[in-house]
Amino acid sequence: MQKRSESVMEKLETRFEHFLFTSRWLMAPVYFGLVVAMLVLLVKFGKEIYALFAGLTTVSSGDLIIGVLSLVDVALIMNLLIIIMFSGYENFVSKMADLHDHEDRPDWMGHIGFSDLKIKLIGSIVAISGIELLKAFMHVSQGDAQIEDRHLIWMVVIHVTFLFSGLFYALMDRLSNKH
Numbered sequence: 001m002q003k004r005s006e007s008v009m010e011k012l013e014t015r016f017e018h019f020l021f022t023s024r025w026l027m028a029p030v031y032f033g034l035v036v037a038m039l040v041l042l043v044k045f046g047k048e049i050y051a052l053f054a055g056l057t058t059v060s061s062g063d064l065i066i067g068v069l070s071l072v073d074v075a076l077i078m079n080l081l082i083i084i085m086f087s088g089y090e091n092f093v094s095k096m097a098d099l100h101d102h103e104d105r106p107d108w109m110g111h112i113g114f115s116d117l118k119i120k121l122i123g124s125i126v127a128i129s130g131i132e133l134l135k136a137f138m139h140v141s142q143g144d145a146q147i148e149d150r151h152l153i154w155m156v157v158i159h160v161t162f163l164f165s166g167l168f169y170a171l172m173d174r175l176s177n178k179h
Contacts, residue, residue, distance in 0.1 A: 024093050031085045031093070038081050045074045066138050073131045080124040087112040115173050122166040129159045 052059070052067045059067070086106070090096060091114060099105050112120070133155050139147050 027088070027093050031089050034081050034085050038078055041074050041078050041081075045071060045078075048074065062138050066135050069131050069135050069138075073128060073135075076124055076128055076131070080121065083112065083120055084117065087117050091117070115177075119166075119170055119173060122162070122169055126159070126162045126166050129155075129162050133159050 048067060048070050052064070052071075055063070086096075091112075136147055136152055136155055140152065
């Protein structure tokens with residue numbers, strides 16, 4: 001009887017582990033949602049490009065720089081989404097085995113672990129925050145009264161917080177990898 005109950009428990013454990021392992025596919029719709037988010041960002045990018053070209057002859061150089069920074073901002077976010085989609089899918093759902101020999105496959109695919117992904121994420125957040133801060137300072141230098149000093153101070157504090165968080169996380173990651 002003891003042997004039979006162990007066998008039942010082992011079967012239950014095996015089934016439960018298979019269930020847990022299969023549940024990773026619940027992340028697939030999330031990655032599809034990120035593709036949809038990229039489409040939304042592509043529309044935003046198109047609107048920004050159109051606005052730049054529409055006002056090309058009348059826009060000030062400061063507004064032109066702010067427009068270009070907005071394009072860079074969208075591009076960084078889209079690049080970040082690609083990294084999250086590819087590495088997240090490969091790390092947590094399934095390997096993209098059919099694409100290993102594809103000529104356009106990025107070299108980093110399959111080599112970014114969860115820790116690397118977090119460092120890339122915080123690095124992108126710092127870059128995006130820096131661009132937003134630069135855009136705000138460009139507005140101030142043009143005499144835009146919509147941005148208050150208090151708002152700028154909070155933007156700097158948040159950016160510095162992201163920066164130090166990224167540095168501390170990278171340091172902790174480096175120290176943990178040495179051990």
